[in-house]
Amino acid sequence: MGGVADQEAGFPAGSDTEIESLAEFDAAAAHATLAGFRVQSVDLTTRTPVLLRTDTAGAVFLGCAMEPDAAAKVRADGALVFPPVPHLPFDPYRGTLYSPAELFEGLGAGYERTPDALSYAWFQRTKADGDIFSSMLRSIHDDAISDALDELLVGARVVGVMGGHAMGRGTAEYEGAAVLGRTLARAGFTVATGGGPGAMEAANLGAYAAPFEDAMLGSALELLAEEPSFRPSVSAWARAAFEVRAKWPRGGASVGIPTWFYGHEPPNAFAGAIAKYFANATREDGLLARSNAGVVFLPGAAGTVQEIFDNATPNYYESRGTPTPMVLVDRAHWTERLPTWPLLEALAEDRPMAGRIALVDSVSEAPEALARMSR
Known part of the structure; x- marks a missing residue:
């Protein structure tokens, strides 16, 4: 988010800001220029008159639906236009995270009809087909989600x-x-x-x-x-x-x-x-x-073990600054069934992360352990 907040704070139009809603678009366009803005997955089909009279040189439009005359004018201004991609069950340019209602839309007709299930089906069809366009769409989508x-x-x-x-x-x-x-x-x-x-x-x-x-x-x-x-x-x-x-x-x-x-x-x-x-x-x-x-690790299998050591590595090398607290819950699970704790403890010996790892017997002890290590 950035466009509206930056404008209200007095930053000039043309600063590197993102527009992710019609309200933000209207606020930015009121300054008669969108130069430097990134308009992300906003349906602009109702904003043709605004686009025709607004300077869009230097703007970037990511997946924004526009009427043909507006799109032609924006391109003529020198803006970069990445058009919406048809026939996808997801929006690769989306500007916000998903809501449960969005992913499960249509659940009444069965989960397999929901956007979540359809996106997984698309991924299954394309993940190994070698098509650079599909892999590019996945990368754009994931970058938008991270943003x-x-x-x-x-x-x-x-x-x-x-x-x-x-x-x-x-x-x-x-x-x-x-x-x-x-x-x-x-x-x-x-x-x-x-x-x-x-x-x-x-x-x-x-x-x-x-x-x-x-x-x-x-x-x-x-x-x-x-x-x-x-x-x-x-x-x-x-x-x-x-x-x-x-x-x-x-x-x-x-x-x-x-x-x-x-x-x-x-x-x-x-x-x-x-x-x-x-x-x-x-x-x-x-x-x-x-x-x-901090992170609390409840009993799990291979995926949770991987997450423990994915988190331990930057803590060990202090690559993210001060190590973040790590709390492993269920002593028997992490010392006997999957003896992860002894290795983690050995890695932490004589390092700053030693004071940021804890093993507790029950989940009720985890909040206090977190608080203790964060002091």
Whole structure:
């Protein structure tokens, strides 16, 4: 976001700013020039008269629908125009993150008809076909998502909550992860997860429940337990989540960062903003890098182990400055079933990160451990 804010702050038209809505476009165009602006995925078909009388030299239009005469004039001005790409289930130039309602639009007709499922199907068809155009579209989309995510999280204290997708609704573990998300949100943190089912959904649910009385979370957990898993039916699993959202609207905000690389795992509907990527490596690194207030690792399998050491590496080398806190939950899991903690502890020996890692027995201990290491 930038165009309107910069104009109101007195920056001259032509500074490097982004326009991501009609309101921002109108405010910027009132200065009679769009030079230097980047207009991102805004439908301008109703703004032909404005475009015809406004100087657009030096502007960049990314995926903006325009009437033919307006598009011709803008190009004649010397603006760069990247037209919308037809017949895609996603917008590669989008200026904002996804909402659950957007990704699950059409759920009533079955999950396979939703934009989320259609985008995954497109990815499956194109990911190995060697077509540079398809790979370019994926890259543009993911860069736009990263830009929108950075804009959303400016000034936020972000705690990442990592954990496996297999954690079922109706279990004590799921409830614990939800309480963790609620506790972190009430403490003023922005909860960020991998955006999928299981532990990720539970933490996002907890953040969603933060503004309500404590009893709301218990009631929501009971409703969700009727559809404990996204298998065999994503549709039923997602509908249960939207029933909770409908019963308790305007819940707390949090972020989900899922990927179509693991498209068999649908995004959860409790993250208010969803940064969904095609490239899993970009998604993984981005999630951990933005968790500037620490990361809690709930029990998981290979994916969670990878995330632990993806986060440990910059902490070890201090490549992002002061190491961020890392809390591993469930001593038996991380020392016996998947003995990750001994290696992490050995890496941290005699390094600044030694004071920023902790192993706790239960999820209820994680917030205090985070607070202790952040002092």
